[in-house]
Amino acid sequence: xxxxxxxxxxxxxxxxxxxxxxxxxxxxxxxxxxxxxxxxxxxxxxxxxxxxxxxxxxxxxxxxxxxxxxxxxxxxxxxxxxxxxxxxxxxxxxxxxxxxxxxxxxxxxxxxxxxxxxxxxxxxxxxxxxxxxxxxxxxxxxxxxxxxxxxxxxxxxxxxxxxxxxxxxxxxxxxxxxxxxxxxxxxxxxxxxxxxxxxxxxxxxxxxxxxxxxxxxxxxxxxxxxxxxxxxxxxxxxxxxxxxxxxxxxxxxxxxxxxxxxxxxxxxxxxxxxxxxxxxxxxxxxxxxxxxxxxxxxxxxxxxxxxxxxxxxxxxxxxxxxxxxxxxxxxxxxxxxxxxxxxxxxxxxxxxxxxxxxxxxxxxxxxxxxxxxxxxxxxxxxxxxxxxxxxxxxxxxxxxxxxxxxxxxxxxxxxxxxxxxxxxxxxxxxxxxxxxxxxxxx
Amino acid sequence: xxxxxxxxxxxxxxxxxxxxxxxxxxxxxxxxxxxxxxxxxxxxxxxxxxxxxxxxxxxxxxxxxxxxxxxxxxxxxxxxxxxxxxxxxxxxxxxxxxxxxxxxxxxxxxxxxxxxxxxxxxxxxxxxxxxxxxxxxxxxxxxxxxxxxxxxxxxxxxxxxxxxxxxxxxxxxxxxxxxxxxxxxxxxxxxxxxxxxxxxxxxxxxxxxxxxxxxxxxxxxxxxxxxxxxxxxxxxxxxxxxxxxxxxxxxxxxxxxxxxxxxxxxxxxxxxxxxxxxxxxxxxxxxxxxxxxxxxxxxxxxxxxxxxxxxxxxxxxxxxxxxxxxxxxxxxxxxxxxxxxxxxxxxxxxxxxxxxxxxxxxxxxxxxxxxxxxxxxxxxxxxxxxxxxxxxxxxxxxxxxxxxxxxxxxxxxxxxxxxxxxxxxxx
Numbered sequence: 001x002x003x004x005x006x007x008x009x010x011x012x013x014x015x016x017x018x019x020x021x022x023x024x025x026x027x028x029x030x031x032x033x034x035x036x037x038x039x040x041x042x043x044x045x046x047x048x049x050x051x052x053x054x055x056x057x058x059x060x061x062x063x064x065x066x067x068x069x070x071x072x073x074x075x076x077x078x079x080x081x082x083x084x085x086x087x088x089x090x091x092x093x094x095x096x097x098x099x100x101x102x103x104x105x106x107x108x109x110x111x112x113x114x115x116x117x118x119x120x121x122x123x124x125x126x127x128x129x130x131x132x133x134x135x136x137x138x139x140x141x142x143x144x145x146x147x148x149x150x151x152x153x154x155x156x157x158x159x160x161x162x163x164x165x166x167x168x169x170x171x172x173x174x175x176x177x178x179x180x181x182x183x184x185x186x187x188x189x190x191x192x193x194x195x196x197x198x199x200x201x202x203x204x205x206x207x208x209x210x211x212x213x214x215x216x217x218x219x220x221x222x223x224x225x226x227x228x229x230x231x232x233x234x235x236x237x238x239x240x241x242x243x244x245x246x247x248x249x250x251x252x253x254x255x256x257x258x259x260x261x262x263x264x265x266x267x268x269x270x271x272x273x274x275x276x277x278x279x280x281x282x283x284x285x286x287x288x289x290x291x292x293x294x295x296x297x298x299x300x301x302x303x304x305x306x307x308x309x310x311x312x313x314x315x316x317x318x319x320x321x322x323x324x325x326x327x328x329x330x331x332x333x334x335x336x337x338x339x340x341x342x343x344x345x346x347x348x349x350x351x352x353x354x355x356x357x358x359x360x361x362x363x364x365x366x367x368x369x370x371x372x373x374x375x376x377x378x379x380x381x382x383x384x385x386x387x388x389x390x391x392x393x394x395x396x397x398x399x400x401x402x403x404x405x406x407x408x409x410x411x412x413x414x415x416x417x418x419x420x421x422x423x424x425x426x427x428x429x430x431x432x433x434x435x436x437x438x439x440x441x442x
Numbered sequence: 443x444x445x446x447x448x449x450x451x452x453x454x455x456x457x458x459x460x461x462x463x464x465x466x467x468x469x470x471x472x473x474x475x476x477x478x479x480x481x482x483x484x485x486x487x488x489x490x491x492x493x494x495x496x497x498x499x500x501x502x503x504x505x506x507x508x509x510x511x512x513x514x515x516x517x518x519x520x521x522x523x524x525x526x527x528x529x530x531x532x533x534x535x536x537x538x539x540x541x542x543x544x545x546x547x548x549x550x551x552x553x554x555x556x557x558x559x560x561x562x563x564x565x566x567x568x569x570x571x572x573x574x575x576x577x578x579x580x581x582x583x584x585x586x587x588x589x590x591x592x593x594x595x596x597x598x599x600x601x602x603x604x605x606x607x608x609x610x611x612x613x614x615x616x617x618x619x620x621x622x623x624x625x626x627x628x629x630x631x632x633x634x635x636x637x638x639x640x641x642x643x644x645x646x647x648x649x650x651x652x653x654x655x656x657x658x659x660x661x662x663x664x665x666x667x668x669x670x671x672x673x674x675x676x677x678x679x680x681x682x683x684x685x686x687x688x689x690x691x692x693x694x695x696x697x698x699x700x701x702x703x704x705x706x707x708x709x710x711x712x713x714x715x716x717x718x719x720x721x722x723x724x725x726x727x728x729x730x731x732x733x734x735x736x737x738x739x740x741x742x743x744x745x746x747x748x749x750x751x752x753x754x755x756x757x758x759x760x761x762x763x764x765x766x767x768x769x770x771x772x773x774x775x776x777x778x779x780x781x782x783x784x785x786x787x788x789x790x791x792x793x794x795x796x797x798x799x800x801x802x803x804x805x806x807x808x809x810x811x812x813x814x815x816x817x818x819x820x821x822x823x824x825x826x827x828x829x830x831x832x833x834x835x836x837x838x839x840x841x842x843x844x845x846x847x848x849x850x851x852x853x854x855x856x857x858x859x860x861x862x863x864x865x866x867x868x869x
Contacts, residue, residue: 245483
């Protein structure tokens with residue numbers, strides 16, 4: 001579904017008009033393209049105390065970024081990276097203003113502001129208050145940024161590997177992630193041999209892969225080098241074949257809600273693969289009704305497909321032989337699971353349930369040879385499903401985020417792809433929102 | 443030179459549609475290309491160069507002289523994959539499996555696809571034979587005068603097109619009429635035929651319900667299951683139908699216990715065990731042996747040489763060569779051209795006098811346990827796009843044998859022209 005308004009507002013006349021009458025001016029987002037540099041221009045690196053940390057400078061330089069540590073005053077910045085890990089008292093927070101205020105005026109379209117901090121850990125009230133304050137800074141700043149620029153916060157535990165996360169949040173892969181904070185833990189996060197094919201040699205399975213977000217996820221995983229198995233209902237087989245033959249994947253007709261689905265999945269993996277490295281629980285359905293009008297079948301089918309299937313398949317994989325070491329599981333949640341949505345008590349139950357699932361299962365997956373499980377919560381994404389919404393409702397919904405536009409399936413897919421990579425091993429039991437800082441659900 | 447057994451890796455078919463149904467506007471090439479693409483997707487064969495693709499169609503347009511190769515070029519297989527067409531009426535599909543399996547057995551191929559496709563909707567309508575003669579004569583003329591003279595032979599009646607029918611050129615009788623004779627000669631009752639038809643529908647429906655076809659069928663043009671399938675078929679419902687073949691009181695064959703005209707395509711992936719292992723693809727079963735046969739249905743005995751009785755003769759030869767008896771199989775797939783075809787075939791094998799006189803045996807070939815017959819349904823329920831039936835049966839039987847944890851399966855398919863094709867699979 002084309003966003004006509006976004007196209008119009010990015011013409012010369014449209015831009016002038018929108019500016020004059022105060023209409024939203026969404027930008028065409030910078031999205032990842034294989035071989036393109038990490039950032040479209042130089043990145044300014046600083047810290048809360050003033051001196052740029054050398055390790056971070058080395059990391060950025062290693063990623064091919066034109067890294068600078070002083071603001072010459074006339075440079076247009078593609079990225080601003082602030083190391084705020086030293087923050088331990090409220091008066092230090094002024095350092096954030098000192099570092100950001102000047103260069104922010106020269107932030108390029110689709111620029112990146114990335115703040116690195118320590119998570120509040122409950123040991124000292126002043127320290128925790130100061131650390132939490134950074135969350136407010138980043139969320140507010142994300143709402144101030146214009147022209148497709150984003151601001152995000154990485155909460156870094158002791159011993160966490162930064163490289164993969166910093167690259168992801170600076171790159172076009174995080175185009176539609178805005179105003180978010182994500183915790184990086186100390187789990188093993190080996191960098192890939194080839195950053196352009198981070199999933200080379202891995203076997204991945206995507207459920208609900210015949211269309212929309214599932215098909216986009218499959219495409220990104222295949223692009224990143226994975227051998228991808230596409231699962232969907234037998235009835236979706238025709239569309240599934242087209243996706244598989246476009247990206248070079250294999251198809252598996254599987255109803256994830258069927259009683260024997262976990263067993264069939266394990267049997268298939270044993271026969272056709274050397275084990276599973278990446279599992280994406282994407283299959284989902286909606287049966288929207290106000291709770292007072294909802295039939296038992298509408299309730300049960302949504303629960304069965306969106307939540308119960310994930311629980312059962314995870315249990316089977318953890319109890320079986322087919323899940324490999326340092327495996328990655330990503331479950332599709334939704335902003336509905338965080339904020340709720342009228343007419344979606346059943347759907348909201350499953351999408352919130354998925355968040356509970358990943359938080360609770362994280363430890364169990366760590367125990368499975370440092371595997372991880374995370375959730376991605378998409379906001380308003382342009383798909384066949386949203387294309388069926390009434391035009392006015394859709395147009396309003398598209399603008400209700402800091403980026404003033406709907407995301408694309410590929411935006412969700414890039415987040416899933418990153419969480420599926422070895423380098424994201426520090427992220428576990430987390431929920432990553434891909435919503436353009438949607439105004440709904442904090 | 444050593445000989446090895448070809449492995450059946452799996453198959454893909456599209457749901458079979460009734461004539462002029464959902465596939466009315468799909469050509470053989472459309473259906474075949476989609477079916478090959480589904481096979482490619484299932485087994486991850488994108489851009490793979492396979493040894494050969496061998497497929498056939500019974501009803502074929504003259505422009506489709508290279509049907510299979512054209513379908514390969516339109517598919518996601520490597521364009522470096524050679525392909526050719528084979529045609530043996532309803533035996534086509536199984537014959538292509540035999541051809542590919544034999545080449546693999548001899549080491550000439552490591553991998554190949556066999557199959558068949560047919561449409562009775564998008565049928566090749568030809569011009570009247572007399573008009574064709576006139577037009578060819580005009581083409582041969584060297585002068586304008588000669589051409590005009592030739593064209594003056596055009597008559598209005600010649601403008602009626604020639605529509606293909608399933609009647610036998612040498613007898614002018616349709617296949618159903620031929621089978622009606624056989625049915626009568628062997629005394630096959632209406633009730634027995636209807637019973638077999640109901641079993642076919644119930645078995646096919648049950649197979650769909652338990653997901654048996656999940657890795658054998660890919661939907662096409664919105665059709666997700668065989669259109670002809672009637673899960674609620676019953677003896678009472680079938681008993682209401684009027685007879686369509688045979689005459690008077692003795693007629694027993696109805697639309698319910700005969701296969702409908704259908705559209706569809708089926709493919710089977712065959713390979714050497716080595717190729718399968720290299721591609722991390724499990725083997726379902728192996729092709730053991732095959733035998734073809736034919737009867738003189740034009741001049742022969744009304745009872746012994748019926749048009750669709752040829753498989754009766756193939757089997758004893760096949761069994762003898764493999765030192766097997768009729769009871770040595772776990773599954774029997776006897777193509778249900780008509781319910782009475784299957785029943786007449788079984789009756790012949792169980793008839794001691796017939797087997798002594800016509801098959802050169804010392805007694806009856808034997809009988810089979812009916813619970814092992816067409817366990818996942820057959821053509822009466824699924825439909826029968828002529829050339830596609832062999833591929834449907836081979837892939838399904840191979841999967842069933844594999845699911846059983848091993849065993850031996852027998853396939854018997856009758857074909858127009860008084861022909862029969864039989865094969866043995868083993869898992």
